[in-house]
Structures are given as C-alpha cells and as structure tokens.
Amino acid sequence: MTSLTSQSGDENSQFGLANIPFGVVSTKADPIPKIATRLFDQVYLIPNLVANGHLDQLSPSTRSSLFQPTLNQLASLGRLEHKSVRKALQELLGDDQSKVKDKLATYSVNISEVIYHLPVTVGDFSDFSCSRDHVLNAGEAVMGVRQLPPGFLHFPVGYGGRCSSILAPGTFVRRPLGQFRSPEGVTFGPSRAVDFELEVAVIVGKPSAFGEPINIKQAEDHIFGFLLLNDWSARDIQGLEMNPLGPFNGKSFGTSISPWIVTIDALEPFRTTGPDKELAPAKYLQNQQSQSHYSIRLNAEIEVDETRYVVCESRFEWLYWTVSDMIAHQTINGCPLNAGDILATGTVSGSTPGSHGCLLEITKGGKEPVSLAKDVARRYLEDGDVIRLTGSAGIPGTQEFVGFGTCYGELCESIRIDQV
Amino acid sequence: MTSLTSQSGDENSQFGLANIPFGVVSTKADPIPKIATRLFDQVYLIPNLVANGHLDQLSPSTRSSLFQPTLNQLASLGRLEHKSVRKALQELLGDDQSKVKDKLATYSVNISEVIYHLPVTVGDFSDFSCSRDHVLNAGEAVMGVRQLPPGFLHFPVGYGGRCSSILAPGTFVRRPLGQFRSPEGVTFGPSRAVDFELEVAVIVGKPSAFGEPINIKQAEDHIFGFLLLNDWSARDIQGLEMNPLGPFNGKSFGTSISPWIVTIDALEPFRTTGPDKELAPAKYLQNQQSQSHYSIRLNAEIEVDETRYVVCESRFEWLYWTVSDMIAHQTINGCPLNAGDILATGTVSGSTPGSHGCLLEITKGGKEPVSLAKDVARRYLEDGDVIRLTGSAGIPGTQEFVGFGTCYGELCESIRIDQV
Numbered sequence: 001m002t003s004l005t006s007q008s009g010d011e012n013s014q015f016g017l018a019n020i021p022f023g024v025v026s027t028k029a030d031p032i033p034k035i036a037t038r039l040f041d042q043v044y045l046i047p048n049l050v051a052n053g054h055l056d057q058l059s060p061s062t063r064s065s066l067f068q069p070t071l072n073q074l075a076s077l078g079r080l081e082h083k084s085v086r087k088a089l090q091e092l093l094g095d096d097q098s099k100v101k102d103k104l105a106t107y108s109v110n111i112s113e114v115i116y117h118l119p120v121t122v123g124d125f126s127d128f129s130c131s132r133d134h135v136l137n138a139g140e141a142v143m144g145v146r147q148l149p150p151g152f153l154h155f156p157v158g159y160g161g162r163c164s165s166i167l168a169p170g171t172f173v174r175r176p177l178g179q180f181r182s183p184e185g186v187t188f189g190p191s192r193a194v195d196f197e198l199e200v201a202v203i204v205g206k207p208s209a210f211g212e213p214i215n216i217k218q219a220e221d222h223i224f225g226f227l228l229l230n231d232w233s234a235r236d237i238q239g240l241e242m243n244p245l246g247p248f249n250g251k252s253f254g255t256s257i258s259p260w261i262v263t264i265d266a267l268e269p270f271r272t273t274g275p276d277k278e279l280a281p282a283k284y285l286q287n288q289q290s291q292s293h294y295s296i297r298l299n300a301e302i303e304v305d306e307t308r309y310v311v312c313e314s315r316f317e318w319l320y321w322t323v324s325d326m327i328a329h330q331t332i333n334g335c336p337l338n339a340g341d342i343l344a345t346g347t348v349s350g351s352t353p354g355s356h357g358c359l360l361e362i363t364k365g366g367k368e369p370v371s372l373a374k375d376v377a378r379r380y381l382e383d384g385d386v387i388r389l390t391g392s393a394g395i396p397g398t399q400e401f402v403g404f405g406t407c408y409g410e411l412c413e414s415i416r417i418d419q420v
Numbered sequence: 421m422t423s424l425t426s427q428s429g430d431e432n433s434q435f436g437l438a439n440i441p442f443g444v445v446s447t448k449a450d451p452i453p454k455i456a457t458r459l460f461d462q463v464y465l466i467p468n469l470v471a472n473g474h475l476d477q478l479s480p481s482t483r484s485s486l487f488q489p490t491l492n493q494l495a496s497l498g499r500l501e502h503k504s505v506r507k508a509l510q511e512l513l514g515d516d517q518s519k520v521k522d523k524l525a526t527y528s529v530n531i532s533e534v535i536y537h538l539p540v541t542v543g544d545f546s547d548f549s550c551s552r553d554h555v556l557n558a559g560e561a562v563m564g565v566r567q568l569p570p571g572f573l574h575f576p577v578g579y580g581g582r583c584s585s586i587l588a589p590g591t592f593v594r595r596p597l598g599q600f601r602s603p604e605g606v607t608f609g610p611s612r613a614v615d616f617e618l619e620v621a622v623i624v625g626k627p628s629a630f631g632e633p634i635n636i637k638q639a640e641d642h643i644f645g646f647l648l649l650n651d652w653s654a655r656d657i658q659g660l661e662m663n664p665l666g667p668f669n670g671k672s673f674g675t676s677i678s679p680w681i682v683t684i685d686a687l688e689p690f691r692t693t694g695p696d697k698e699l700a701p702a703k704y705l706q707n708q709q710s711q712s713h714y715s716i717r718l719n720a721e722i723e724v725d726e727t728r729y730v731v732c733e734s735r736f737e738w739l740y741w742t743v744s745d746m747i748a749h750q751t752i753n754g755c756p757l758n759a760g761d762i763l764a765t766g767t768v769s770g771s772t773p774g775s776h777g778c779l780l781e782i783t784k785g786g787k788e789p790v791s792l793a794k795d796v797a798r799r800y801l802e803d804g805d806v807i808r809l810t811g812s813a814g815i816p817g818t819q820e821f822v823g824f825g826t827c828y829g830e831l832c833e834s835i836r837i838d839q840v
Contacts, residue, residue: 123543124583129665151661154599154606159665160580160672163544164756165630174631176753179574179702186574188702210585210674211594213840237753241571245549245579246666252580253753254630282599282608284840332840333596333657333673336584420633420704420752 007297009396012040012111014403017094018269018394020086021260022071022225025114033069033117038260038405039093042108046089049107055088071120071203071261075224076339078206082224083265116169116259119227120203120340125161125255126330127199127231127344130321132275134349137356141365142239153279155329156321161231161344162252169407173232173254175383175414180236190414191234191250193366193380196387198300198357200316201229201344202323203261204337211334216287219324222337225261226323228298228389228407229344232256235360235380256409258389266402270295270393272317284332285325292324293317296393298348300357302372303386309372311362314348314355316391321345383413427717429816432460432531434823437514438689438814440506441680442491442645445534453489453537458680458825459513462528466509469527475508491540491623491681495644496759498626502644503685536589536679539647540623540760545581545675546750547619547651547764550741552695554769557776561785562659573699575749576741581651581764582672589827593652593674595803595834600656610834611654611670613786613800616807618720618777620736621649621764622743623681624757631754636707639744642757645681646743648718648809648827649764652676655780655800676829678809686822690715690813692737704752705745712744713737716813718768720777722792723806729792731782734768734775736811741765803833 008014015021015038025036025043035046047067049055055063062081065073074085093104129135132148140146151157167173179188205224208214214222231251238250274293280286296316301308326343347357356362359380362370366379381387387410392403428434435441435458445456445463455466467487469475475483482501485493494505513524549555552568560566571577587593599608625644628634634642651671658670694713700706716736721728746763767777776782779800782790786799801807807830812823 125580126668149663149665151599151663154660157661157665158668160545160582160668162580162755163583164758164761165754167630171630174754177633177704178753179571188704210587210591211835213597213835215840234753240574241577242664242666243569243571244662244666245569245577246662246664248546248578248580249749249753249755252750252755283837284597284608329669330672333598333654333669334585334594334835335582335669335672338584341584415631415633415754417703420635 008299008390008392008403009401011403011405013396013401014392014405015040016399016401017090018399019262019266019402020089021262021266022119023260024070024117024119026117027109027113027115035066035068035071035074037089038111041111043111043114044093044108049092054092057088058084070118070340072340075120075203075205076207079221082205082263086263086265118166118168119261122163122166122340122342123338125163125166125342126158127161127346128156128158128321128326129346130156130319130326131347131349132320133318133351134347134357134361137349137361141360154281155285156326158326158330159246161255165252166255166257169257169259172410172412173256174412176234176237176249176253177414177417177420178234178237178249180240186240189417191237193235194411195233195235195359195380196300197231197233197347198298198312198314198389199229199231199344199347200298200391201227201257201342203227204339204341204343207339208331208337210336213284213334214327214331216284216324216328219327220264222327223264223323225263226267227261228258228391228404230256230387230389230407230409231344232409233358256407258404258407260405262402262404267294267393269400274317274322275320284328287322287324292322293319294393296391298391299389301388302378303388304372304376308388311370312355312357314350314357316348318350319345319348381411383411386410428719428810428812428823429821431823431825433816433821434812434825435460436819436821437510438820439682439686439822440509441682441686442539443680444490444537444539446537447529447533447535455486455488455491455494457509458531461531463531463534464513464528469512474512477508478504490538490760492760495540495623495625496627499641502625502683506683506685538586538588539681542583542586542760542762543758545583545586545762546578547581547766548576548578548741548746549766550576550739550746551767551769552740553738553771554767554777554781557769557781561780574701575705576746578746578750579666581675585672586675586677589677589679592830592832593676594832596654596657596669596673597834597837597840598654598657598669600660606660609837611657613655614831615653615655615779615800616720617651617653617767618718618732618734618809619649619651619764619767620718620811621647621677621762623647624759624761624763627759628751628757630756633704633754634747634751636704636744636748639747640684642747643684643743645683646687647681648678648811648824650676650807650809650827650829651764652829653778676827678824678827680825682822682824687714687813689820694737694742695740704748707742707744712742713739714813716811718811719809721808722798723808724792724796728808731790732775732777734770734777736768738770739765739768801831803831806830
C-alpha cells in the first residue's frame with residue numbers, strides 16, 4: 001500500500017487558502033459555539049471578525065447569519081452568498097501585510113484548542129447506496145449472491161437515517177444493545193458485529209419547496225458543502241431487522257462526521273468523470289454535465305492501541321450515482337429539502353482488495369478476519385478501536401490541495417444489560 | 421356497518437373538558453402561530469391567557485414555553501408540567517361563573533376561523549409496523565404469502581420516515597412522480613397506486629440522552645401526546661425501491677397529521693389490555709403493566725365528490741406492539757429521543773373485512789377494487805379524493821369522551837413530467 005501521509009499531506013496542509021471550510025467550534029475561553037473557518041492550524045471565529053468590521057463587504061443578512069450557533073442560516077442563503085463569504089475570508093486571511101496578520105491573530109485559536117460542535121442542525125438525514133461495488137460485495141457477504149438490488153440501476157436507492165444520533169465530531173460511540181441471530185437463536189445483548197462505513201455526505205444549502213422536484217441541472221445549487229461520514233453499523237442487529245423496512249436500530253446508535261464542511265466551490269477544481277451508466281436512467285436522472293463527479297481520495301484507518309492501520313483506500317469518483325443524482329431522486333416525488341439536511345452516499349468502495357469501505361466487505365461478513373499486524377486481526381470492531389476517515393483532493397504541497405481533515409470516532413463498550 | 425357519527429359523536433363533543441389538547445394555530449386577525457387548546461367549538465390562544473394573568477399558578481418556565489411558536493419546549497418539560505397546564509386550563513375554562521366566561525370569550529375564536537400549523541418541529545420521525553394483521557395482509561397482497569417478517573414477533577420493526585414532508589394539517593398532497601414496475605417494464609411517471617395508511621402517532625415529550633435506553637416502565641413518561649397520522653404511500657414506487665433498504669420515495673411525498681395533540685393524561689381513562697404476545701419478547705420489551713393499550717376507535721373515510729364513504733373501522737388496542745414497546749425498542753441501542761419526535765404505529769388493521777387500514781389490504785393490492793357506491797369504486801386513490809381519519813375514546817354524550825378530530829388530506833394531481 002502507498003503511504004497515506006504522502007497522498008494526503010499533513011492535515012494542516014489540507015486547509016490552505018484553497019479550502020476555507022465552515023464549522024462550529026467553542027473554546028474553553030469562549031464556550032458559546034461559534035461559526036468558524038480554518039486556515040492551516042489556526043481556527044478563526046467568524047462572528048468576531050464580523051463584529052470588528054473585517055467583513056463589511058458582506059450583505060447585512062449574510063453577516064447576521066454568521067452570528068448564529070449553527071450554519072443552517074448561512075447555508076439557506078444559497079451558493080452566491082456562500083461564495084461571497086468564502087471569497088471575503090480568502091482575501092482577509094490571505095493578506096500578507098504583517099499589520100493585518102498581527103491583528104487577525106487575535107481572532108484565532110490553535111486547532112488543538114477547539115471543541116467541535118455539530119455544524120448544522122440536521123432536519124433530515126438520508127443515506128443512499130451509490131456504490132455498485134459496495135452493494136455487490138455486501139450482498140455477497142450477507143446472502144452469498146453477487147446481485148444488484150432491483151432498483152440499483154434505475155436510481156440511487158436510499159433510506160431515512162436518524163438525525164438525533166448524528167454526533168458532534170469527536171464524540172465516542174457506544175456498542176449498541178439489540179436483538180440478532182446467533183448460534184443460540186435470536187439473542188438480546190451487545191452487538192457482536194459493529195462495523196464502520198466510509199461515506200461522503202453533502203449538506204444542503206438552498207432549500208426546495210414542497211411538491212417541487214429539483215431539476216438535476218440545478219441540483220448542485222442546493223449544496224452547501226461536503227463532509228466525511230462514518231455510518232457505524234451493527235451488522236447482526238441490521239440483519240434481523242431490515243426485512244422488509246430497511247436498517248433501523250442497526251444504524252441509529254451513532255453517526256460520526258468530520259468537523260469541517262468543505263464548500264462545493266472549494267471542490268470545483270477537482271471535477272472529473274465517473275463510471276458509465278450501464279442502463280440509461282429516467283430523464284430526471286440524466287445529467288448532461290460530463291464532469292459530474294469529484295476526484296477525491298478517501299481512506300479508512302483502524303487505530304488499535306495507538307497504532308493506525310489503513311484498511312481502505314478508495315475514491316469518491318468511483319461511485320455509480322452522483323450527489324446530483326441523489327438530490328434529483330430525493331425530490332422527484334415532491335419531498336422538500338431544507339438547509340442543513342444531510343444526504344450521504346453510502347459506503348464508497350472500489351473493485352479491488354484494499355478499496356472496500358467497511359468490514360462487512362473486507363472480512364466477507366466476518367468470515368475472513370483482516371490481519372492488521374502480527375497478533376492483531378479483526379472480523380468486526382472491538383471496544384476501544386478508533387476509526388479515522390480521511391479525504392483529500394489535489395496535489396499536496398501545491399495551491400490546489402484541499403482536504404476534509406479527519407472523521408474520528410472511538411467505539412466504547414456497551415452499557416450492561418442489567419442497567420436497562 | 422354501524423354509523424360513524426353515533427360512535428364518535430359530533431366532532432365538537434370530542435373536545436370537552438376531558439380532552440384539552442394542544443395545537444398551534446393562527447387566524448386572519450392574528451397571523452403569528454400560537455399555542456392553543458380547543459374546548460368544543462372554541463379555540464383558546466394560550467399565550468393570550470398567560471399574558472392576561474389567567475395562568476399565574478404555572479411556573480415561570482412553563483409559562484414561558486407557552487409563548488413559543490411550537491409545542492417542543494412545553495413537551496420537553498415532561499409529564500408533570502403537561503399535567504399542570506392541562507389542569508390549569510380545565511379549571512379556567514370549566515369555570516361556570518358568567519363573568520369569567522364572558523372574559524374568556526375575548527381570548528377565543530371559533531374553530532372555523534383557525535389556520536393550523538405544525539404543532540411541533542419534528543426532529544425525527546420513526547414509523548413502526550405494530551399491527552400483526554396489517555403485515556400479514558400487506559405481505560399477502562404484495563407477495564402472495566401470509567408470513568410475518570423475521571423480526572416481527574421479537575420487536576416492533578420500524579424505519580426512518582421523512583420529517584420535511586410532514587404537512588401542516590389541511591395541506592393537500594401531490595400525487596408523486598417516481599419509478600415503478602408496470603406492464604411496460606420499469607416506468608417513470610405519476611404513481612398509479614397512491615394509498616393512505618391509518619396510523620396513530622405519539623409525540624415525544626421529555627427527551628432521552630445519547631447512549632441511554634429508556635426502560636419500558638418509564639416509556640410513557642416520555643410521551644407528550646397522541647395524534648392521528650396518514651402515511652400516504654405510493655405502493656408502486658415503494659415496490660421497486662424497498663428491497664433492501666426499505667420505503668423511501670414511496671412515502672416521503674407527504675404525511676398528514678391531525679391538528680390536536682391529545683395528551684396521554686386525557687387518554688388515561690381508556691387504558692385496556694391488548695392481544696397476548698405469541699412469543700415472550702426480550703426483557704427490555706416485557707411490560708409488566710397489563711393495561712398497556714388504549715381503547716380507541718379509529719376510522720378512515722374516502723370522500724369522493726363531497727360524499728364520504730367509511731372504508732375502515734379499526735381499533736388502536738388491536739395492535740400487537742404498544743407505544744411503550746416502540747419507545748423501549750427505539751432507544752435500546754442508545755438512540756436518543758428529542759421533544760417533538762414522532763413515533764408512529766404503522767397501519768392499524770383488524771382481522772375482519774372492514775377493519776383494514778389501507779387500500780393495499782382492502783383491495784388486495786389493487787386486484788379487487790372496493791365498491792364505494794354504484795359506479796364509484798377504487799383500486800387506489802384518484803386525484804381529488806379526500807382521506808379523513810378520525811378517532812375517539814369513551815362514550816359520546818358523557819364526561820368521559822375524548823377524540824382526535826380529523827386528520828384531513830386531499831390528493832391532488834401530480835406535476836407534469838415535462839415540468840421537472
């Protein structure tokens with residue numbers, strides 16, 4: 001395997017002027033959550049910049065949105081306003097005059113000092129199934145058959161995820177209790193098959209109206225930005241519950257996200273093509289834009305006893321369905337999108353060994369443990385395991401390099417059954 | 421069939437002093453949404469009562485919650501506070517002194533003058549499948565086999581519904597566009613199989629914490645109240661999409677609710693027993709309370725050209741799983757509940773003809789149209805059809821009579837494909 005560091009640079013280098021993402025943070029000195037951006041290893045509290053007259057070129061409504069405790073209001077203003085804020089920040093923070101630099105330093109804190117909060121209040125969370133390789137591999141692991149679900153080639157299949165268990169970045173995840181099939185029959189207890197899923201998600205910006213589908217050509221106008229998402233999954237609980245209504249308790253025990261929303265404008269330079277469609281989709285899913293994908297490296301590491309092991313190197317542009325497809329499909333029935341909604345891609349897997357985005361695929365449903373080191377192997381996750389998802393686009397060391405930082409999550413032991 | 425009117429009384433009689441539900445309304449004269457209650461045909465704007473000193477016995481935090489534009493904050497305060505508000509309103513509005521009555525009249529408007537709003541901001545909407553008869557009938561209609569899903573006897577099976585398409589009471593629903601199997605193969609167009617589903621839902625009051633299951637004994641402490649819910653379903657869209665991730669676009673085009681949240685305290689007198697469990701569930705689902713159900717009549721009518729036809733008479737207490745079961749199961753994996761969350765029961769069906777809560781069951785998947793009148797029959801719904809769901813408990817004409825009013829929804833034509 002190639003070295004992860006050489007591909008993704010050090011994390012700070014992912015947050016140069018080409019990025020300028022948005023998040024919500026607090027510090028010990030300033031415990032009220034505030035909208036912020038990150039430049040290299042410094043985090044700037046945006047309301048402080050506004051209050052001190054550094055972003056006066058923005059419209060009053062845009063400036064007002066930056067004082068909110070979440071990014072929903074800014075997101076709802078639409079892509080032109082997102083552009084204007086990012087551009088103003090790039091100009092301000094890119095100013096090389098030492099006087100300005102000294103002044104700005106008073107509004108920044110080191111990345112090591114911030115506490116992350118949920119960047120948006122999530123009104124709805126949809127999780128899709130956009131990777132052809134993932135559904136074939138997962139289907140084979142569970143049912144022994146490599147077969148696409150009936151809808152797969154017609155539209156991005158999705159389900160409704162749980163908003164209340166989307167966690168502020170850094171929060172640990174508890175191994176869930178639940179019911180599942182075991183050699184003893186249907187059993188209740190701590191899940192024995194906790195898995196991660198490497199996913200990318202879009203955060204909705206401009207909302208859409210009830211009853212009005214979003215045309216695929218305008219779909220990206222409704223995107224505020226992207227982040228990484230770990231859709232923790234208890235495969236055994238999921239296995240018993242999901243016929244016929246889909247995943248529920250096997251997913252809703254925790255979802256981790258990366259702390260910074262990388263704007264769609266920051267990813268614009270990395271447009272690329274994706275796989276050809278095997279079947280011409282319905283007209284509402286025909287995207288005339290040939291570069292409808294984004295070229296993004298995605299990686300998953302399991303950290304055991306402070307040693308990190310790369311278990312997946314995948315790419316965003318391998319997905320069969322795009323984020324525009326997801327938006328067009330989600331709204332074709334008139335379902336409205338609201339600012340802050342999350343639409344996630346499902347596990348992003350490739351076709352080769354080493355490119356599979358969850359243990360269900362990597363270990364073939366737990367049947368073939370993956371060896372991480374001598375004496376360290378995993379069928380599924382153990383208590384104390386840490387999952388780090390990372391993603392970056394462009395060439396490290398150049399001006400055109402942008403990354404997501406880390407979607408971090410640690411699995412902790414379940415509560416005891418007798419405590420329920 | 422027995423007469424619907426004799427069973428449920430006229431609607432106003434469902435809203436005597438024994439009810440005192442909560443909703444959010446505005447009027448032409450006062451267009452800002454306000455928390456309200458209903459007594460017979462009069463609606464009282466509660467912040468106006470508070471502001472004029474009529475509810476001074478309530479705590480300051482409770483009074484403050486009554487000035488919010490939704491019921492989330494009141495709901496979050498927990499059952500003791502809900503009781504205190506309802507009791508204070510019962511005392512105030514039940515005062516027989518003509519002086520008080522005249523004074524109160526200045527804070528009320530006739531039910532015909534109010535515009536309904538969503539009573540809560542819904543953070544998460546879970547829809548369960550609690551009716552044994554429904555899953556057997558629906559399974560038979562779709563797959564030709566009467567067979568319970570693998571999890572059914574072990575726990576209430578559920579899925580994540582869509583919050584953004586829950587509609588303010590009275591809003592029309594558009595026939596959705598989507599993809600489905602047809603004699604011509606997989607087709608894109610307006611759904612040809614739009615159905616209703618007669619459901620009951622609970623609105624969560626006191627929230628629960630991440631990682632902490634709610635013990636079934638305390639489950640009802642987390643309920644603010646109940647309402648009726650029409651889970652509009654496009655059976656053809658659902659049929660193509662739901663394997664393996666469950667229903668999505670076949671459901672998210674609109675969900676109707678009844679306007680008034682009937683508190684769990686108002687339903688307390690109607691406790692009853694439910695069906696025996698065929699299989700002892702896991703301990704976290706063993707409810708020691710024998711009267712864990714509520715005796716509520718439920719009805720569904722289709723209105724065609726201003727004539728109403730009763731198509732279902734069912735009962736809430738026929739459900740196999742209870743609302744406490746739903747709450748205990750939803751949280752057993754650590755998933756938190758927030759005030760305003762909706763947990764719905766799924767279609768409430770009985771075992772006899774005339775007691776089936778959706779057309780999928782009534783018409784056996786569209787194969788046997790139901791005759792409503794001479795020359796009026798339905799396989800599925802037609803544009804312009806109105807669905808009215810009603811529910812009531814107790815004996816009309818007595819002090820112990822409580823109802824939900826009407827969950828109303830009209831199906832309108834789809835948008836044209838060339839408008840997408």
